[in-house]
Amino acid sequence: MPRIRPIRTEAIVLRQRPLGDADRICVLFSPTRGRIEAVAKGVRKPLSKLAGHVEPLSRGQFGLAQGRNLDVVTDASTLDSWPALHDDMDRMTEALALAELVDRSTDVDVSSRPLYDVLRHSLDELASTKSPRAVRWWFTLRFLDQQGYRPELEGCVRCRSEVGPEGNGFSAADGGVVCPRCHGAGVGRRLSSPVFRLLRYMRRSSCEATAQVNVDADASAELERHLRLSLEQALESRLRSSGFAEALARAEMVGRDATSRVVESEREEQQRAAI
Amino acid sequence: MQRSPATAPTIARLIEAFHRLPGIGPKSAQRLAYHVLRAPRAEAEALAEALLEVKDSTRLCGICQNITDADPCAVCLDPQRSDATVCVVEEPLDVAAIERAGVHRGRYHVLHGAISPMDGVGPEDLKVRELLTRLGDAAVEEVILAMNPNLEGEATAGYLSRVIGAMGVRITRIAHGLPVGADVEYADERTLRAAMTHRVSMDQQGDD
Ligand SMILES: [Zn+2]
Ligand SMILES: [Zn+2]
Numbered sequence: 001m002p003r004i005r006p007i008r009t010e011a012i013v014l015r016q017r018p019l020g021d022a023d024r025i026c027v028l029f030s031p032t033r034g035r036i037e038a039v040a041k042g043v044r045k046p047l048s049k050l051a052g053h054v055e056p057l058s059r060g061q062f063g064l065a066q067g068r069n070l071d072v073v074t075d076a077s078t079l080d081s082w083p084a085l086h087d088d089m090d091r092m093t094e095a096l097a098l099a100e101l102v103d104r105s106t107d108v109d110v111s112s113r114p115l116y117d118v119l120r121h122s123l124d125e126l127a128s129t130k131s132p133r134a135v136r137w138w139f140t141l142r143f144l145d146q147q148g149y150r151p152e153l154e155g156c157v158r159c160r161s162e163v164g165p166e167g168n169g170f171s172a173a174d175g176g177v178v179c180p181r182c183h184g185a186g187v188g189r190r191l192s193s194p195v196f197r198l199l200r201y202m203r204r205s206s207c208e209a210t211a212q213v214n215v216d217a218d219a220s221a222e223l224e225r226h227l228r229l230s231l232e233q234a235l236e237s238r239l240r241s242s243g244f245a246e247a248l249a250r251a252e253m254v255g256r257d258a259t260s261r262v263v264e265s266e267r268e269e270q271q272r273a274a275i
Numbered sequence: 276m277q278r279s280p281a282t283a284p285t286i287a288r289l290i291e292a293f294h295r296l297p298g299i300g301p302k303s304a305q306r307l308a309y310h311v312l313r314a315p316r317a318e319a320e321a322l323a324e325a326l327l328e329v330k331d332s333t334r335l336c337g338i339c340q341n342i343t344d345a346d347p348c349a350v351c352l353d354p355q356r357s358d359a360t361v362c363v364v365e366e367p368l369d370v371a372a373i374e375r376a377g378v379h380r381g382r383y384h385v386l387h388g389a390i391s392p393m394d395g396v397g398p399e400d401l402k403v404r405e406l407l408t409r410l411g412d413a414a415v416e417e418v419i420l421a422m423n424p425n426l427e428g429e430a431t432a433g434y435l436s437r438v439i440g441a442m443g444v445r446i447t448r449i450a451h452g453l454p455v456g457a458d459v460e461y462a463d464e465r466t467l468r469a470a471m472t473h474r475v476s477m478d479q480q481g482d483d
Binding site for chain 1: 300392394430463
């Protein structure tokens, strides 16, 4: 085998999966090399020196040697371990959602500094913000921009006419806002004026500023739907971490009235599934 | 896997079967297959029987969900063990490891996995419902979470503490820090942070 000089790169660890008995495959996202899959050997053994440095949702400096099929992590040192993202379920859930988006989108060996910077900044914010979901919204808008699916928020995507604050729709398939007339003709879902304002605000504001905005339950549900449909449009697939967020929300509801309800509702769900 | 035309189909089939086992690469699969081929018939029969028997006569314990050949399992039936604590683990092998160390005298609950949001593994894919049902009617005072100290383990522990915490049962998680034989010098930031947070007073040494 020809010896190829190992590379060094900074990267954010997006995810891992077990390989064999003791190894893991890490999915790294590097600002200069894009998405990299690399084997971290022996990291499931207690005395591994690598293990703590290749955990998902951390940023580090990595040495990578070219292996037969996959790269091999030769050394790693942590730059940001973001403990708050690991200790707090809400932050972890949102952070994983960002990691999943990047994991789903990025081509191997494509340099992607702008996306990397947005991801890193968002994870920094997530670790300290009081509003983790707002950070994800902010990230999602920028992510869509970089995937080439920048939502149009100025004029109607169908007829190009100017749009006022009221009566508009949002069409993920067409990629943005639709005017009242086009919306009246059946294009897009309802875009309420608070959510329209919020979208425009998020586009021009910093992540920190976005996280300060108070958003009520209706508006956030509407915004989530628009963003979700836009992402599905961009990635052409359903997103898995989002399903986890829903499970977590269920758990909290469940928490309020303890076990009996869980068991019951799950039983009902199973029965429904059986029918 | 590449199949050489020189390999008889029956052997190729065995090689493939071994290759599907976790941790077995193509080379090892080949070595195992040829070992079986050369071994006496009795050895091959013993292997085949053991394989079938493990499938036919083992099941999950109705209480702790561990793999057992008698339901309830020996641990759940043992009158010497305390009902007050339940140690929740990801895999059956974790029970075996804790039992080998002899460090837990209560009961167990095996989840058969960990929550992994990015792999689409959620609480409903694990034996969580069984755990909640169990906590609902038993005399459990403390649930000890013995998840692995990685992201999946953290997600699982976080989820369980939310659901169980609301039930008024005391919930603890096993400490994590430096493993025996490790160097402080090589420890990562999060391990060191955990080790610092969970440090113990030297004054109390000798108490246990
Ligand atoms: Zn229009
Ligand atoms: Zn049992």
